[in-house]
Amino acid sequence: MYQPYPASGQPSMAGPPQPPESILKAVKFMYIGAGLGGLTFIIDILINAETQASSVSGIIGALVGIGLWLWMAVANKAGKSYARILSTVFFGLGCLGLIVTLIVSILALSLVSGGWAVLIVLALLIEVAVVLVGLLAILLLWRPESGAYYNAISNPAAIGGQGPYAG
Numbered sequence: 001m002y003q004p005y006p007a008s009g010q011p012s013m014a015g016p017p018q019p020p021e022s023i024l025k026a027v028k029f030m031y032i033g034a035g036l037g038g039l040t041f042i043i044d045i046l047i048n049a050e051t052q053a054s055s056v057s058g059i060i061g062a063l064v065g066i067g068l069w070l071w072m073a074v075a076n077k078a079g080k081s082y083a084r085i086l087s088t089v090f091f092g093l094g095c096l097g098l099i100v101t102l103i104v105s106i107l108a109l110s111l112v113s114g115g116w117a118v119l120i121v122l123a124l125l126i127e128v129a130v131v132l133v134g135l136l137a138i139l140l141l142w143r144p145e146s147g148a149y150y151n152a153i154s155n156p157a158a159i160g161g162q163g164p165y166a167g
Helices: 021-047 052-077 081-109 115-141 144-154
Strands: none
Touching (some): 021 052, 021 144
């Protein structure tokens, strides 16, 4: 097959593969998830204003959650194959957390009314939104073009690039 030379006379040096649209959209959803985590952080402070221990644990939990969203966004965009798997594991844990939140919210709603009930329902709705955002991100991370990107990053020699041990 005839391969024309590049117009400049220099061999073409392709850079590292760029993330496909599916990865870029997943990363945006992860940033949205981090933002929703910040909103959960604020609501937790409002709900647990009287109980300092509960508020501190909620604050720590929210900060860890935000950090995990941001870490997974950066790692997936960089094509780290472990990040797709770890994101899926975190999503599964988030689904379990939603079940626990649903049970606790139902119990709490039977004990409170008024403004407290509104805050509890709002927290539950945000938790549902977080899981839906996570689902969208996971579906995008497991699309075929995303898999090709992870493979290209982890094995550049397979696509004609220089692998770490290319001679």
